[in-house]
Amino acid sequence: MITVTKDVTRETTMSKTTSEPAVNRRSFFKALGAGATLAATPAMITPAAAVDPGKEESKARYRESEHVKDFYRVNRY
Amino acid sequence: MARMKFLCDADRCIECNACVTACKNENEVPWGINRRRVVTINDGKPGERSISMACMHCTDAPCAAVCPVDCFYTTADAVVLHSKDLCIGCGYCFYACPFGAPQYPKVGNFGSRGKMDKCTYCSGGPEVDLSPVEFQKYGSNRLAEGKLPLCAEMCSTKSLLAGDGEIIAQIYKERVVKRGYGSGAWGWQTAYKETIAI
Numbered sequence: 001m002i003t004v005t006k007d008v009t010r011e012t013t014m015s016k017t018t019s020e021p022a023v024n025r026r027s028f029f030k031a032l033g034a035g036a037t038l039a040a041t042p043a044m045i046t047p048a049a050a051v052d053p054g055k056e057e058s059k060a061r062y063r064e065s066e067h068v069k070d071f072y073r074v075n076r077y
Numbered sequence: 078m079a080r081m082k083f084l085c086d087a088d089r090c091i092e093c094n095a096c097v098t099a100c101k102n103e104n105e106v107p108w109g110i111n112r113r114r115v116v117t118i119n120d121g122k123p124g125e126r127s128i129s130m131a132c133m134h135c136t137d138a139p140c141a142a143v144c145p146v147d148c149f150y151t152t153a154d155a156v157v158l159h160s161k162d163l164c165i166g167c168g169y170c171f172y173a174c175p176f177g178a179p180q181y182p183k184v185g186n187f188g189s190r191g192k193m194d195k196c197t198y199c200s201g202g203p204e205v206d207l208s209p210v211e212f213q214k215y216g217s218n219r220l221a222e223g224k225l226p227l228c229a230e231m232c233s234t235k236s237l238l239a240g241d242g243e244i245i246a247q248i249y250k251e252r253v254v255k256r257g258y259g260s261g262a263w264g265w266q267t268a269y270k271e272t273i274a275i
Binding site: 054057058059060061062063064065067068071072074075076077 | 078079081150151152153154158200202203206218220221223224225229230235238240241244245248251
């Protein structure tokens with residue numbers, strides 16, 4: 001014979017009213033948002049700058065080597 | 078200062094696609110991207126012409142003009158390069174380029190485009206010259222080795238010219254004078270009002 005027993009513990013937990021936490025969800029996110037804004041402020045006031053690859057990256061790499069001279073010579077045929 | 082240019086002699090191009098293959102192999106270009114392509118007009122008809130196309134390294138590059146993150150820059154050799162670290166894959170340069178040069182790898186999920194890839198004139202990118210990182214991101218840096226783009230060096234009929242714009246223009250002029258007629262390339266008739274008679 002199967003007997004169905006009630007889950008007394010669960011029922012008690014469900015019906016119990018939770019006490020107000022020290023920091024509720026809304027005030028937590030409000031504080032988090034304010035913090036993020038303050039942290040982002042220095043980055044925002046940094047002046048925008050276009051990419052400057054630097055003199056080293058944009059320097060001339062071409063040189064008229066023997067290899068290149070040979071290429072020009074054979075292309076004149 | 079020498080200005081790097083490509084010049085395709087359409088009267089010599091035989092549509093062998095060696096330039097395309099050479100480029101893909103030399104730079105280990107991923108699937109779905111062709112930094113260089115051969116375009117044929119009037120295929121199979123009289124007056125058929127083929128021309129090898131890639132980034133033309135424009136003086137006032139439209140890709141650079143529309144880039145919202147300004148990742149393009151022009152080197153002292155007049156080669157238009159870009160930084161893949163800055164590229165956000167928005168695709169504006171793809172629409173701006175009249176030659177279809179900038180392309181995106183289609184390897185991710187829907188909406189993810191990765192970083193734009195384009196012809197670098199075999200001169201790498203903003204990374205340290207001839208470094209493994211540079212090769213992995215941009216391909217080989219033949220200019221730093223004292224060479225020219227492999228597509229032009231591999232061309233069997235010497236149709237594709239690369240190098241100092243003034244020198245290759247002179248080579249092309251000599252060819253035209255020797256042949257006695259102009260190129261069948263696009264725009265020739267518009268510019269010179271001559272019929273193509275071979």
